[in-house]
Amino acid sequence: MNFWLLLTINSITFGGLLFLLSSGFSLIFGLMRIPNLTHGSMFMVGAYLGSTFLSGALGFTSDFWVAAILSAIEVAVLGALMERLLLRRLTGQPLAQVLVTLGVSLMVADLCLMGWGGDPISVETPAGLGGFVRAGPAVFPLYRMAIIVIAVVFAIALWLLLERTRLGAMIRAGVDDPQMARVVGIRVSQLFTIVFGLGAGLAGFAGMIGAPILSIYPGLDQDMLPLALVVVILGGTGSLLGSFVGSILIGFIYNFGQALLPELAYFVLFLPMVIVLVVRPQGLFGGQVL
């Protein structure tokens, strides 16, 4: 009984992390029409930077949440810089842009290996969240519950951002019809930078808050990127709802797969993707932003 419950909680937790990762990926894709292949790297860099902040090596913080926010901001800035300095030069050449993000992801992976070494780094659960909550016979690990709460809060915040703010309206216009958006005076290229930074920041934040569960190791980027891809293929590109549902789905499939068929866990991911591609190539919620 407890095994299944724990597995379910783990699945939802992992789904929540995936949502933080893939919502940014999906937004970037929706707006710029390119898959950002550095997204896994941003997740990993966020985790590495966060662990450095956490260790107090830079001398001003050792609080988990401050470290997570700082690393998210830093990764957001890096993402925005990459968009400005590299992708901007290749406007209108989506293929070249994708290949540049691929090249950068290879460089980032190697630079992280250089900077933080090859040994896995484990990050302690933030203070006060290390315990469990008991509800009758069931036991709920606190930190995992916290991640679920964070993911839900972010989902609502993103939804409000897209639905209720001026910026959100501009992003939606850009996703719907970039040329028309330009015509009515929206600076779409500026939106690119903002959305790229936002997506990168979300990925970096996810990396740090995922670190106590996943730990940080070289190759984390390569583990996470395909998951984000599968989520987005499943949920439909550019759709917030799609990435939410896709994330939870993949969270379940991945965790149950790992528990029940450990050797084939990665392969099991492939099945929903194939089914969706065959039945509904645009993804479950493709073609709508929210």
Added chain:
Amino acid sequence: MTPRRAAIVAGIIVLIALPFAIGEDYYINIASQILLYAIFALGIDVLIGYAGLVSLGHAGLFGIAAYIIANVLAAGYGHTVAIVAALIGTLIATAGFAAVALRSAGITFIMITLALGEIIWGLAYRWISVTNGDNGISVTTRPMPFGLSLASPRGFYDATLIIFLLAMVAVAIFVHSPLGVALAGTRDQPRRMNALGYHVWMIRFLAFLFSGFLSAVSGILFVYYNEFISPQALALPASAAGVLMVIAGGAGTLLGPVVGSALVVIVQNVVSAYITRWNLMLGAIFVAIVIFMPEGLVPGVRRLVQATRRAAARRWPRAMASRLRSKP
């Protein structure tokens, strides 16, 4: 004999004579690597250059062939069985791969092939009972076709060269065949081709199969060359290196992938002699080539040559004029 044919013959003679000229085993091995990766790059070029489809999962197909060889040999069968099994197995896997990936085109195609390639990598990494996980599988013997030994670097180079030339001929025939021309049509005008009655999906599917076949050939050579296969050989950087070879050399050309393979393999070997940061270099070259020389080396150099010719013609108009006049 046209200059083009003369150049081809000269190129083949150089490739045959190469081991005599360089002598040292280390460099002969590098030449073998260049040729075997050139076959891999040719396979990717069939898709990128002629079908307009960029695959970031081809190292997965390459790896499937290599793992089949390793497993069939470990089960006690001979090399012939292993090679046939690897070719057929990879073709079947390619068909599945293509059937999924060809639900889309363009950018989504890249995402799907990347995800598929990573899934195969994940299998290689975690399906320990078949792949031995991160430790990989060793292959202790090389085949002996017609009683010739491939154990020495020279012998292996010669065999790789023959297979490479066959692959070049096969790709040349393919791209000039009606199917190849129709493929280029689906790259440029898929809707129009469809309206003209061509089965766009089937044409792409066949091209994908051909491409997967070349990856399999290259994967087989790879596992025999290294006498070892591990998940690293099919990770994303390996697929990326293949795409880089094609783009660096020039997509849609026959020579481009070969030049690209030479570039990547030489840089990899030179760099790893000094620093261990190969992926950093690979990424940097990738970014540099995409930004500064998006057309690739072969078309780039060709354009440069034509531009200098034209400039020369402009500089010496009288000489050109007399040459024109002397023609009947």
